[in-house]
Amino acid sequence: MKGVHPMGTKKGAPETAGTTSGKTICGAEGCKHTDWKFSFCQEHYEQFKFGLIKKDGKVVSDYEKKFEHYQAFKSRVAQKAA
Numbered sequence: 001m002k003g004v005h006p007m008g009t010k011k012g013a014p015e016t017a018g019t020t021s022g023k024t025i026c027g028a029e030g031c032k033h034t035d036w037k038f039s040f041c042q043e044h045y046e047q048f049k050f051g052l053i054k055k056d057g058k059v060v061s062d063y064e065k066k067f068e069h070y071q072a073f074k075s076r077v078a079q080k081a082a
């Protein structure tokens with residue numbers, strides 16, 4: 001016997017609207033890393049947390065001074081981890 005009728009008229013399945021996260025790059029000046037958190041890469045996010053760079057990616061006026069503290073902190077953490 002022949003005559004298979006595929007009657008299953010599928011109603012338009014709802015397209016899974018995934019969150020289209022546009023690819024962004026790190027907001028820090030000169031950095032081309034892809035966005036990681038708060039429009040900064042991991043490195044610059046930490047610098048942002050430390051107050052080395054501002055929200056708009058610009059470095060603060062006493063960046064160099066703060067960067068020393070930041071590096072000291074980082075090396076301390078690295079030593080602990082080692």
Ligand SMILES: [Zn+2]
Nearest residue numbers: 026031041044
């Ligand atoms: Zn970055």
